[in-house]
Structures are given as C-alpha cells and as structure tokens.
Amino acid sequence: MIPLLRQILRTGIVSEPAPTVDDALCATTERLSNALTRQLGRALVIRHIDAGSCNGCELEIHALNNPYYNLEAMGIKFAASPRHADLLLVTGPVAKNMEVALKRAYAATPEPKLVVAVGDCGCTGGLFGESYASCGRVSNIIPVDVSIPGCPPTPLQLIQGILAAITPAADSTS
Amino acid sequence: MQFLNQAIEFKPLAEHAALTFAARVSTRELLAFCTAAHQAERRLIALWGSDERDRDAKFGYALHLAFDLAEGLVCLTLPLPTENPEFPDLALAFPAADRMQRTVRDLLGAAPQDGDQRPWLRHANWPADHYPLRRDTPDTRFATCNENYPFVRVEGDGVHEVAVGPIHAGIIEPGHFRFSVMGESVLRLEERLGWKHKGIERRFVGMALSDGARLAGRVSGDSTVAYAWAYSQAAEAISGTPPPPRALWLRALLLEHERVANHLGDLGYLGNDVALAFGLTQFMRLKEDWTRLNARLFGHRLLMDRIVPGGIAVDLDAQGAQAVIDHCHTLANEVRQLKKIYDEHAGLQDRFLSTGRITPQLAKRLGMIGLAGRASAQAWDLRCNHPCEPYDQLAPKMVIERNGDVAARALVRFAEISESLHLIHKIASDLPPGPIRSEFFSAADRRGFGWIEGWRGDVLVALETGTDGQIRRCHCHDPSWQNWPALEHAAIDNIVPDFPLINKSFNLSYAGQDL
Incomplete structure (x- = not known):
C-alpha cells in the first residue's frame, strides 16, 4: 500500500486545462435549445458506439479518460447503456452488419439526444467509403449533430467536438 | 526446394524480407503436406481464396495457405474448379482454419467439403449466393436482414444463456458473445x-x-x-526494390514503439478490470507521454502512414534519437515501479492467477500464436524465429511464460515492454546513416508476401498485382484469427464477471478479423 500511495503522491495532478470549443465542427445549425444545453452542459453522459472503425479512434477515445485530459473532471462520463446517455459518440464507417445495432442504440437513447460522428470514416466514410459491406458515413444512418474529422482525431479535437455539441450557440439568446 | 519430406517442388520467391517459398499443389499433396506440418508441430499462418477465372477457365478459383516452417514462409496454392469449387476441410489438423474456411465460402463461394457450414463474416445482409470477392460480382448493397444464427445450445437443468453484444458495455469494438452458464460458471462461450x-x-x-x-x-x-x-514488405518484393537500411531500422523503432504503447494500455486496463483504478490512471499516463513523443518526433500519435512502400516517411535526427533514448530510461523506471506494485497487490494477484487459463498443450492444439500464445509456452516470435533486418542484428529475447492465465499474459507484457525499450535504445543508438526511401514502382503480374511480428502476433499480407500493375488481390491476416477461438476455451469454468478481464488479457482485434 505504501509504494502505491507514494506513487500517487509522486505523480501529483497532471490534468491539463480544457481546450476551447470549436463551433466549426457543428454539422447542423439546428442546435439544442440553450436551456437544454445548459442542463446538459456539465453533466453529460456519453455512450460510445463503434459502428465499424479500424479501432484507431477507440484508442484516442480511451485517452480522454487518462489523467491529462481527465474528461470526467468536466462532468462528462461514459455510460454502458444508450438508455443512460445524452450523447452518442459514433466511430467508423457504418458497417452493413452494424446498421441495425446502431439504429437500435439510437432509438434506445432518450430524447433530447445528440450524435457526434468521430473520425474521417464517421464523417465521410473515409478510406472504406460505401460498398456492399459499408454504409459509409454515420449521417447516412442516423442524424448527426457534430462531426469531428481526423484519422484519428486527437483527444483535444475530440473534446472540442464534444463541447461544441453541448455549448449554447453564441448567436442565439433563447 | 522440398520441405517436410513431401515431394512438392517449392520455388523460392526473390526479393522477400523473409525467406519465402511457393508451390501449386493438388488436393492430395495439400492434405499430405498439412498432415506432415501438423506432425512437425508447425503453424498455419493464414488461409484465403482468390478468383482466377480470368486466367484459367477450368480451374477458376484458388485456395491459398501460408505455413511457418523452420526454413521460412511457405505458401501453397490449390487450384479449384470453376464449377462447384470445393476444398478439403483442414480444421481437424489446424482448428484455426475453421473460421478462415467459412470466410472463403462467404466471400468467394469456394466451400470446405466438411466441417462447420455456418456463415462467418456474412450476417444475412447480402444473399448467400452473392460472393463479393468474385470479379464479376457487382458492388451492390442489399436490404438489411435479421439473421437467426444457429448457436450451439447447451441443454440441461439450470443452464441458461447470456447474450452480450454486438455493442458492448464500454469503449470496445463490437462482437457478440453467447455464454451458456450454470449459476455463475461459464459452461460454454460461443463467439x-x-x-x-x-x-x-x-x-x-x-x-x-x-x-x-x-x-x-x-x-x-x-x-x-x-x-x-508487412504491406510494404510485400509491395517491395513485387517492385524488387528493397528499402535502404536506415528505413528498416526506423521501421523497427516504430514497431517497438507500437508494441510498448499497446502493452502499456493493456496493463492499465487489466488493473482497472480488477478494480485497481490506480493502475489504469498510471499506465494511461505513461501511454499518453509515449504517444505524445510519437506525435512530436514522427508527426502522428499512433504512427499511421509513417511506413510507406520504399522506405519511411519521416526521419529521426540525432536530437530526436537522444529524446527517444532518454524517454526509454524514464519509462523503464516507471514501469518497474508499477510492476512491483502489481506484483505485491494481493487483490490483483488473486484475480489474475489461474483465471482464463490455456494450458500449453491446449494452446499447441489450437495453434495459438503471438503474445497470448507465448503466455502459454508457444515459442513463436518472428523477430527471433525468422528475423528480418534489423532484428537479425538486434537479437531480441523471446518472452515465454507457461501458466497461460491472465497473470501470465500480464507478465509477458511487462517483460516485452522491458525488452522493447532495450531494443529501441539499441536502434536509436546504432541507426545506420543514409537515405530513408528508395525509388518504388509497381510491376505487373507479381506476387509478394509481407510477414511481421506485430504486438499481438503475426501479421501477414499477401499481395498480387494484375496486368495493369494495380492491386489484383490483397489479403491481410490478423493474428486474432488464431487466438479468438482460444478465448472461447479460456472462459470455460470461469465466472461470467471474470470474462471482461480474460478478454482484456487477450485483447484481440475485432476489426482485424472482420476485415
């Protein structure tokens, strides 16, 4: 126990400040109302869905929970069920074999819900494109609010995109 | 060249990084070769098919197998008739062949004569007679269907099923696990x-x-x-242009970087799965430092697109090499500290020891490879068995454990991190000078193979160009094909709540085997 505690003390707090919001990532102008985003703003629950990625995006999503990015300190956490989620974080081109599962997870997520498409594949279909086995980008299957490009996007870009989905639009006053 | 006392004349393939041989065989020769390879305790690396009807009207399909023999990589090609293409079931000698054979049937329509006839990659989302790898099959998308996959039912008093997935509870890739359980104990797991x-x-x-x-x-x-x-090796064999030595050394540096990064992440998650969140936090911190070093020196956190046919996309200057060496020292110390904490943590050891055990005998029978294989005493590591440059000069130590449980797979990771850091140090100190890329061009109608020991195990790429010099067929083989079936065995007699831990200790690729 003592070496463990010593290690914690020695490491200290390494968390870094959150990046700024990147509004340019918003895929749609129809945002949630400001009243709602304020509610979600600092208590957001995410359900990650891999709809067919190469698993590169997953590595960077994992990194969000490392002590440097410390996503939970911003009040954002991952849940095991879409029924507990406010936001679906979807990676990959949507594999044909995952189409039904993705639609069901979307249907199981309570309203109001947000969808963030992650990575070049999630945004455009990427290298895999559309084929007999791939439905291409996420928005071909479910509505998408924010798209975060990158192969894979860095953890900072991921946070910027997630924050963009839950930050009230600057130009509206509702 | 002949191997395993078989009267099959193999042709050595020129310009390959590993010694590679190929031959066309008849069904009888293939069966005899498989029996001999099985008796000699050699490994089946990959099995795949191709459409050759544009070349040969009578024998229009081909089944390909790649074996690891003492002499090198040995590839057998079995021509299959255009009408009713069938091949013998090889899963009795090599159990891992089962799913690969089913995949050949799903994608190409050439079927095993015997054995499991259920689809594997096809989930009823395209018709059973629509074979995507046939050249004349249009790239059509069909309406989605709900599949009723016939899982093997375990029957008896008190047996019930737990269905998990495809979407799993966590940041994980999709797959479906069907547990047949009695109380808390797993009687059977089917993937x-x-x-x-x-x-x-x-x-x-x-x-x-x-x-x-x-x-x-x-x-x-x-x-x-x-x-x-692996892809670049195959492409360079086709092109006939070996990359310059400096590029090879830098490639090995990146490969070991990738191994260390993945092992760090896994060790963190293994701690997390036994409720030691401290382990996750610490190892993920080390992994992030390591990935940031990748980004700073090579321009990509995961090192994507750094290796290109002909060489490598980024060079490492003397300052960068020193930064790598310094970081290796720091990391080695940190990991040593954490290993001590893991070793002495009674709660963690209690969950790790004897959990998800694959005995060496079973591992050999299943043909396990890579990291999980080495944790069950399967002494396969390409870097040691068939070292390409620079591994022939670095002489890496192979890490072997015998217990085959979660603890053994964690120990292999710890020891491999330490060995990889040692290798990285050597590479960064002895980088040969010179260019990092040589001229690369395609050549028509050539075959090439690439074979690399990734962090999980053997990655094989079999590549072929057509008359136009473009890719005619490319098969990428992930080591997970061999080890996924072993996970089904590892779960038996364990409790369901230990499954995430066992699964993590293998950490197999879904994407790599789903293709």
Whole structure:
C-alpha cells in the first residue's frame, strides 16, 4: 500500500486545462435549445458506439479518460447503456452488419439526444467509403449533430467536438 | 526446394524480407503436406481464396495457405474448379482454419467439403449466393436482414444463456458473445464476429500499389505499424526494390514503439478490470507521454502512414534519437515501479492467477500464436524465429511464460515492454546513416508476401498485382484469427464477471478479423 500511495503522491495532478470549443465542427445549425444545453452542459453522459472503425479512434477515445485530459473532471462520463446517455459518440464507417445495432442504440437513447460522428470514416466514410459491406458515413444512418474529422482525431479535437455539441450557440439568446 | 519430406517442388520467391517459398499443389499433396506440418508441430499462418477465372477457365478459383516452417514462409496454392469449387476441410489438423474456411465460402463461394457450414463474416445482409470477392460480382448493397444464427445450445437443468453484444458495455469494438452458464460458471462461450466487416479486401482491388499501404494501415488501427510494414514488405518484393537500411531500422523503432504503447494500455486496463483504478490512471499516463513523443518526433500519435512502400516517411535526427533514448530510461523506471506494485497487490494477484487459463498443450492444439500464445509456452516470435533486418542484428529475447492465465499474459507484457525499450535504445543508438526511401514502382503480374511480428502476433499480407500493375488481390491476416477461438476455451469454468478481464488479457482485434 505504501509504494502505491507514494506513487500517487509522486505523480501529483497532471490534468491539463480544457481546450476551447470549436463551433466549426457543428454539422447542423439546428442546435439544442440553450436551456437544454445548459442542463446538459456539465453533466453529460456519453455512450460510445463503434459502428465499424479500424479501432484507431477507440484508442484516442480511451485517452480522454487518462489523467491529462481527465474528461470526467468536466462532468462528462461514459455510460454502458444508450438508455443512460445524452450523447452518442459514433466511430467508423457504418458497417452493413452494424446498421441495425446502431439504429437500435439510437432509438434506445432518450430524447433530447445528440450524435457526434468521430473520425474521417464517421464523417465521410473515409478510406472504406460505401460498398456492399459499408454504409459509409454515420449521417447516412442516423442524424448527426457534430462531426469531428481526423484519422484519428486527437483527444483535444475530440473534446472540442464534444463541447461544441453541448455549448449554447453564441448567436442565439433563447 | 522440398520441405517436410513431401515431394512438392517449392520455388523460392526473390526479393522477400523473409525467406519465402511457393508451390501449386493438388488436393492430395495439400492434405499430405498439412498432415506432415501438423506432425512437425508447425503453424498455419493464414488461409484465403482468390478468383482466377480470368486466367484459367477450368480451374477458376484458388485456395491459398501460408505455413511457418523452420526454413521460412511457405505458401501453397490449390487450384479449384470453376464449377462447384470445393476444398478439403483442414480444421481437424489446424482448428484455426475453421473460421478462415467459412470466410472463403462467404466471400468467394469456394466451400470446405466438411466441417462447420455456418456463415462467418456474412450476417444475412447480402444473399448467400452473392460472393463479393468474385470479379464479376457487382458492388451492390442489399436490404438489411435479421439473421437467426444457429448457436450451439447447451441443454440441461439450470443452464441458461447470456447474450452480450454486438455493442458492448464500454469503449470496445463490437462482437457478440453467447455464454451458456450454470449459476455463475461459464459452461460454454460461443463467439459471433464479423460485425465490423466493411469489405476491405474488395476495396483493395484496383488500388495503386503505393496507395494500398494506407488501407492496410487501417485494417486494425492499434497495429497500424505492423500492417504498414508487412504491406510494404510485400509491395517491395513485387517492385524488387528493397528499402535502404536506415528505413528498416526506423521501421523497427516504430514497431517497438507500437508494441510498448499497446502493452502499456493493456496493463492499465487489466488493473482497472480488477478494480485497481490506480493502475489504469498510471499506465494511461505513461501511454499518453509515449504517444505524445510519437506525435512530436514522427508527426502522428499512433504512427499511421509513417511506413510507406520504399522506405519511411519521416526521419529521426540525432536530437530526436537522444529524446527517444532518454524517454526509454524514464519509462523503464516507471514501469518497474508499477510492476512491483502489481506484483505485491494481493487483490490483483488473486484475480489474475489461474483465471482464463490455456494450458500449453491446449494452446499447441489450437495453434495459438503471438503474445497470448507465448503466455502459454508457444515459442513463436518472428523477430527471433525468422528475423528480418534489423532484428537479425538486434537479437531480441523471446518472452515465454507457461501458466497461460491472465497473470501470465500480464507478465509477458511487462517483460516485452522491458525488452522493447532495450531494443529501441539499441536502434536509436546504432541507426545506420543514409537515405530513408528508395525509388518504388509497381510491376505487373507479381506476387509478394509481407510477414511481421506485430504486438499481438503475426501479421501477414499477401499481395498480387494484375496486368495493369494495380492491386489484383490483397489479403491481410490478423493474428486474432488464431487466438479468438482460444478465448472461447479460456472462459470455460470461469465466472461470467471474470470474462471482461480474460478478454482484456487477450485483447484481440475485432476489426482485424472482420476485415
């Protein structure tokens, strides 16, 4: 126990400040109302869905929970069920074999819900494109609010995109 | 050349990084060779098919097998008739062949004569007679269907099923696990994979030879370096242009970087799965430092697209090499501290020891490879068995454990991190000078193979160009094909709540096997 505690003390707090919001990532102008985003703003629950990625995006999503990015300190956490989620974080081109599962997870997520498409594949279909086995980008299957490009996007870009989905639009006053 | 006392004349293939031999065989010769390879305790690396009807009207399909023999990589090609293409079931000698054979049937329509006839990658989302890897099959998308996959039922008083997935509870890739349980004990686990199948092999067809490396590097993102290197080896064999030595040394540096990064992450998650969140936090911190070093020196956190056919995309200057060496020292110390904490943590050891055990005998029977195989005493490591440059000069130590449980797989990771850091130190100190890229061009109608020990195990890329010099067929093989079936065995007699821990200790690729 003592070496463990010593290690914690020695490491200290390494968390870094959150990046700024990147509004340019918003895929749609129809945002949630400001009243709602304020509610979600600092208590957001995410359900990650891999709809067919190469698993590169997953590595960077994992990194969000490392002590440097410390996503939970911003009040954002991952849940095991879409029924507990406010936001679906979807990676990959949507594999044909995952189409039904993705639609069901979307249907199981309570309203109001947000969808963030992650990575070049999630945004455009990427290298895999559309084929007999791939439905291409996420928005071909479910509505998408924010798209975060990158192969894979860095953890900072991921946070910027997630924050963009839950930050009230600057130009509206509702 | 002849192998295993078989009267099959193999032709050595020129310009390959590992000694590679190929031959066309008859069904009888194939069966005799498989029996001999099985008796000699050699490994089946991969099994795949191809459409050759444009070359031969009578024998229009081909089944390919790659074996690891003491002499090198040995590839057998069995021509199959255009009408009713069937091949013998090889899963009795090599159990891992089962799912690969079913995949050949799903994608190409050449079927095993015997054995499991259930589909594997096809989930009823395209018709059973629609074979995507046949050249004349249009790239059509069909309406989605609900599949009723016939899982094996375990019957008896008190037996019930637990169905998990395809979407799992966590940041994990999709797959389906069907547990038959009695109380808390797992009687049987059956996997259903293929959810991520996105038609990669078809996507390769017609791509420029130099462009394929990007796609190969995204078969399984966590092994992007291994895939890009294996692909480049195959492409360079076709081109006949070996990369300069400095590029090879830098490739090995990146490959070991990838191994260390993945092992760090896994050790963290293994701690987390036994409720030691401290382990996750600490190892993920070390992994992040390591990935940031990648980004700073090589321009990409996961090292994607750094290896290109002909060489490597980024050089490392003396200052960078020193930064790598310094970081290795720091990391080695940190990991040593954490290993001590893991070793002495009674709660963690209690969950790790004897959990998810695969005995060496069973591992050998199943043909396990790579990291999980080495944790069950299967002494396969390409870097030691068939070392290509620079491994022939680095002489890496193979890490072997015998217990085959979660603890053994964690120990292999610890020891491999330490060995990889040692190798990285040597590479960074002894980098040969010179260019990092040689001229690369495609050649028509050639075959090439690439074979690399990724962090999970053997990655094999079998590549072929057509008359136009573009990719005609590219098969990428992930070591997970061999080890997924072993996970089904590892779960038996364990409790369901230990399954995530066992699964993590294997950490197999879904994307890599779903293709």
